[in-house]
Amino acid sequence: MRFDLTDLRLFLNVVEAGSLTGGAARSHMTLASASQRVRGMEDALGSALLTRHAQGVRPTEAGRTLLHHARVVLQQMERLRGELGEYGQGLKGHVRFLCGTAALTEHLPEVLARFLAQHPRVSIDLEERASPDTVEALRAGLCDIGIVSDAIDTQGLECHPFRRDDLVLVMPRGHALATRRRVMLADVVDDEFVGLPADSALQQLVTSHARTLARHLSYRVRVRNFEAVCRLVEQGIGVAIVPQTAAARCARTMKIARASLGDAWAERTLMACVRTSEELPLNARRMLEFLIAPQQDVAKK
Structure with a gap:
């Protein structure tokens, strides 16, 4: 049984998107290519990884096991890219980021532009989600950082004030x-x-x-x-x-x-939340630090 990193990333994207079509798009593959890879993974395992239904797909029990390990492996690869990236220019890291409408349109563009200018080898997957969905994604390991309202139950997450947003x-x-x-x-x-x-x-x-x-x-x-x-x-x-x-x-x-x-x-404050900053890949940890720095400090960076 051999699954490469492309297989693992594709499978994670399919489960997050809830469909093969969405997972293929996130993975920059054609639907036919994505379907063939998933079938190949199932054939190699000898068991179904996904169940099809009217709205898309869901992972089977075997699929949930693979999903857990895929997240671990891909997170480790992000740490590897971040840490080895200190020694050269060949590796590129990316940060998975979820936030709500106000953060996406009013607060993040300027901050992210400064961060990306300082870190040209980092890319960001930024997606708009409602706060409850973002919290669920954080707890499930589907993203690195989420911006949510302080009115949401964030028990079990590490949260830092980001911006006031009445x-x-x-x-x-x-x-x-x-x-x-x-x-x-x-x-x-x-x-x-x-x-x-x-x-x-x-x-x-x-x-x-x-x-x-x-x-x-x-x-x-x-x-x-x-x-x-x-x-x-x-x-x-x-x-x-x-x-x-x-x-x-x-x-x-x-x-x-x-x-x-x-x-x-x-009356709300937007919070920058992670599972735990100690477990974040290096680039995600840097972004978190950048987000929660005092605004005047960020402007100087």
């Missing part, structure tokens, strides 16, 4: 609540909303809390970024819930009103 309501200046400094979601639950796509992490958060009020928010339009959201709010299409940083930035050039959300879930 949510606010943005409204057209002529809105009935435009002069209020603080509102509750219940105050606007009957309004029409402008939002992000339904599968975005932030939108899932807002939707879940609307459900606790036994209400379903009405969206006039969904767009891909906070600038477009605020621009449509400015035009009177509806109200929106966005991070305070995005609202403040857009308010400099748009005619919108802002009010703090009084709901407890809207």
